[in-house]
Amino acid sequence: MNQRSKWSAGLIIFAIFLVSINLRPAVTSVGPILSTIRESLHVSSTQMSLLTSIPVFCMGLFAPLAVPMQKKYGYRLSITVLTGLIGLATVTRIVFSSYSALLITSFLAGFAIAIISPIINAYIKQKFPTRMEPVIGIYSFAMGFGAAISAGFTGIFYKSFDGNWALSLSIWGFLAIFAMISWFAIVKDGPVRKVGTHQTDQARNPWKNKLAWTILIYFGFQTSLFFSLTTWLTSVALEQGMTLLTAGSVLTLMTIVQLVGNILIPSLVNRYPNRLIWLQSLIFIGVVGSAIFFIDSTWAIWISAVIFGLVLSGLFPIGLMLPLDEAVNNREANEWSSMVLSGGFMMSAFAPLTIGFVYDWTATHYFTKWIIVILFILMSLSVFIMQKQKKSV
Template sequence: MKTRGTLLILAFFMASLNLRPAITSIAPLLETLRDQLAMSASVASLLTSIPVFCMGIFSPMAAALGARFGIERVIGWSLALIGVGTALRYFTHSTFFLMVTAFVAGLGIASAGPLLSGFIKRYFPTRVPTMIGLFSVALTIGASLGSGLAAPFQSQTHSWQGALAVWALLAFIAVPIWWMSLRRAGGRGDGNSASAQSASLPWGQKKAWLLTLSFGFMAMMFYSITAWLPPIIEGLGYSKVYAGNVLTLFALVQVPVSLFLPALLKRYPARLPWMLLCSAFELVGLSMLYFSVAPWIAAIVIGIGAGALFPLNLLLPIDATTNGQEAASWSAMTQSAGYVIGAMGPLILGWIHDATQSFSMAVVALIALVVIMIVIQLIAVPRHEGQRERKAA
């Protein structure tokens, strides 16, 4: 049983590791891409927004495919799709083709994301906070690799195509590990009728919509920072490498947050106080950025908030459900509409920059966004959310 659990955790970690590099490797090279391909800020924003839109639009399809073919099998297919979409970037020389690669990789990310929540509920029902923490750590490491190494790779190889395509290697490594680990662990690869009955998304439930709004505003904030933090910092007079390093710092600081969060939730399981505290961190960090405090300090403060808000929002639909397929369906809904909301963030910041030729108003808009997010959290998350987990323990 211990070996089985270790194999499943390895497969889960490697799959999760692949969900961000295709997105975060764009931002450090954004100004290079705009120069080489003559893109406006609004058009360049699509390179980040397209995968996020995919995560929103195609998440419901992922839940249906998971019910039909088994969540394990669909996750394996999704990893292969991420690898293909990312590898194709090596051959791109046009804005359109680069957008196509963002769409293909986005399809894979959209399919794997919500199903991994169902995977946790199915295989680790008594260790949900711990596995969500591991999920967040893997996402953060993947995001950090993409944001931190894209600019150095481009400088060493003199090829932005290679710096964007190299992340396909992670997917091509993860695919055989996924299938081999599940085969040895006796993972299920087929859907069943009981799962199919639970596959419908809870569109008619008020609770699900509130959780979706909470997830959506969290995602809007996260992807706005992921897409535009380096250009904002470059606009303050810093180098491209420094700006990329600050984005990496923003991602890396989320690793210890994700690691410690499960232990904190075990001791203080209520979700709402943690969400409000983390939103306050984001408000403080954005204010520091607006007043030109050292970017690396602002990035750390924002990263602490973002590092906990993501796993906390992932926990909410799992808290509200009773089995793996139901958790996948609720996660698919919250991530579906939520990521569509989130994808608007980078676009809005791009439009603001094009209109004002400045990021000051964009930062003000992000501050307003976090305030709205706090109001949504107060409505969406009951004070007792998570308490039943402590009682069960």
């Protein structure tokens, strides 16, 4: 690759990074001040969990629109407009701060994120076919970075803005402005790069493929774990006697560890490419972290946060790689990724909602911890089935 090509590739990766930062704060910024918002609006924990569940469900429901939208408008215009929608939905929370307004803005953000994610996934497959793993690592790192800064600074903003939670949430919308401008300026729609021997317009229907369904189920369980922890980890820490800022720091620590792992683990996977061994190893470590999570002590929740961050940093990017590994052309990469992200995110919308309902019913997060354990067990079973299916092909 010549110097000009390297510079062009670097700019494209930079644009992917900026857009990807915006794919989490609209959701993850709620967690650190969830209890405060609930008390301010006089709503239940179940109602508050909808602020996570609705955008996550939208991420699944509208993901199939990625394929027709990308075909009609191209990568450049599609992601520019959708990134702008995320920014608009988030910024308007300062003006419209009722519970119903939060639900509507959550819906709009989830709609945009739903379509952006599979489009970027397919774009990486097309643009970087021989360096897919490290670029997906950067993509995952950027999402983790967005989650980390929103988890870390929302509580600080809340204190700095004299308890104005609406401003603390809306400020994250300004991240989208620079991302939108940069993507539109840098990315150009051009001819598809053909690589390998399987370049054809024919694509297997993932909805009729058993392996695709198993990948979808795995992805659903791992995203359920992520959104359950980002929504409720701060609340669990508060129940164990921490202050709001300290409890928010637990979530920040988890996301920072995840951030570092998002770069390291995909690079290691590129060197040692057996995805399923990686997944089962990470899940086992996660089960250990879940056991420590049950210890009713402040040190235990810090240790669990580190372990959960490490585990999540590998589970998500590998989950993105699985449908791309099976795809034989760009059309199939787009359709398989769209299916996996669609069904997976729709599945994961119910986990934070279930935790909120159980917490309203029991007034304790003891059962929240058991739900985390169950998610790890279900993930392990899905990976085991995936392994059997791959051997039978």
